[in-house]
Amino acid sequence: MSAVDSQVGDVPKPINKYMEDASEDFLYHFGFGIKTLDIEATFGDTKFICTGGSPSRFKLYAEWFSKETGLPCSENLSRSDRFVIYKTGSVCWINHGMGTPSLSIMLIESLKLMHHAKAKDVKFIRLGTSGGIGVAPGTVVISTAAMNGELTDKYVQWIAGKRVERDTYLDEGISEDMGKLAVELSIPFEKGMTLCADDFYEGQMRLDGYFCEYTAEDKFAFLKLIHEKGVRNIEMESTCFASMTYRAGVKAAIVCVALLNRMNGDQIKIEHEQYVEYEQRPFRLVTAYIRKQLGI
Ligand code: R2B
Numbered sequence: 001m002s003a004v005d006s007q008v009g010d011v012p013k014p015i016n017k018y019m020e021d022a023s024e025d026f027l028y029h030f031g032f033g034i035k036t037l038d039i040e041a042t043f044g045d046t047k048f049i050c051t052g053g054s055p056s057r058f059k060l061y062a063e064w065f066s067k068e069t070g071l072p073c074s075e076n077l078s079r080s081d082r083f084v085i086y087k088t089g090s091v092c093w094i095n096h097g098m099g100t101p102s103l104s105i106m107l108i109e110s111l112k113l114m115h116h117a118k119a120k121d122v123k124f125i126r127l128g129t130s131g132g133i134g135v136a137p138g139t140v141v142i143s144t145a146a147m148n149g150e151l152t153d154k155y156v157q158w159i160a161g162k163r164v165e166r167d168t169y170l171d172e173g174i175s176e177d178m179g180k181l182a183v184e185l186s187i188p189f190e191k192g193m194t195l196c197a198d199d200f201y202e203g204q205m206r207l208d209g210y211f212c213e214y215t216a217e218d219k220f221a222f223l224k225l226i227h228e229k230g231v232r233n234i235e236m237e238s239t240c241f242a243s244m245t246y247r248a249g250v251k252a253a254i255v256c257v258a259l260l261n262r263m264n265g266d267q268i269k270i271e272h273e274q275y276v277e278y279e280q281r282p283f284r285l286v287t288a289y290i291r292k293q294l295g296i
C-alpha cells in the first residue's frame with residue numbers, strides 16, 4: 001500500500017520520532033510556535049492549503065476567494081517576513097517563494113502546522129506560473145507528474161553527504177476533476193508532465209541569461225525532447241511538491257498557467273492587464289474545485 005493509500009484521511013503523521021514528545025516547536029519561518037499561538041483553534045478546520053510563489057499574489061487570491069465566497073479573510077497570520085499566511089474559512093493561502101529549497105521549508109512547516117492543528121483530510125494545491133512547452137500563453141497546465149533536471153520522476157535530496165531519491169506522485173482524482181471543471185469554465189488547459197528546473201535560466205535552456213554555453217539548436221532540441229516525453233510546462237517546484245506531499249500522505253495537485261510558449265521565445269513581457277487575467281485562471285479553476293468539494 002502506498003503512503004497515500006495508508007494515510008489519506010488522517011492527520012499527516014510525522015515520520016520524525018524526535019517530534020513526538022517535543023514540548024516546544026517553533027515554526028521559525030512562520031514566526032510562531034505551539035507556545036505562542038493556539039494552533040488548533042486557528043488552523044484546526046483547515047481543508048486546503050493553496051500555495052504558490054509570490055506573497056502579493058497569495059494575498060490577492062485570499063482576498064478574491066473571500067469576495068467570491070463571502071467568507072472573511074484573516075489578517076496575515078505569519079509572524080515572519082519569509083512567508084505570508086492568509087485564511088478564508090477552511091482554506092489557507094501560503095506563498096512558498098521560488099525554487100525547491102524555499103518550497104521545502106514552507107511545506108515542512110505547513111505539514112507540522114497541520115499536525116499541531118490536528119487538521120484532517122487536508123489537500124495541498126500549488127497554483128503557479130510556468131513556461132509552456134508547445135502550449136499557448138495563458139494555457140493552464142494541470143500536472144500529471146513531475147520530472148527533475150535529469151528527466152526522471154524523482155525528487156533528489158542530499159542528506160549526510162549522500163544522494164537520496166524520493167518518489168513523486170500527484171493525485172489523479174483531483175486532476176481529473178480539475179480537467180472537467182476547466183471545460184465547464186471554458187478555461188484553456190492541457191494535462192501533461194511538468195519539468196522542475198533548479199534555476200530559471202540555464203536549467204530551463206534560456207538564451208537570455210547572463211551565461212549561455214549552448215546554442216539555440218541545443219535549446220530547441222531539448223524542448224523538443226521533453227515535449228516528446230509529455231512535458232507541457234517548466235517551473236521550479238514540482239518534484240519537491242509532488243514528493244513531500246506524497247511522503248506525508250496528503251493529496252496534492254499542481255495547476256500552473258503558462259506565461260509564454262518557450263518554443264517561441266524566452267523573455268516574459270506581458271502587459272499588466274493580461275498578466276492579471278492569466279493569474280486569475282488557475283485561481284478560478286482551483287476556487288471552483290474547492291467550492292465544489294466544500295459545498296460552499
Ligand atoms: C515559476 O515562476 C518562478 C520563476 O519566475 C518559479 O517560482 C516558478 O516555479
Ligand code: URA
Pocket residue numbers: 129130131132200204234235236259
Ligand atoms: N516560471 C518558470 O520557472 N519559467 C518560466 O518560463 C516562467 C515562469
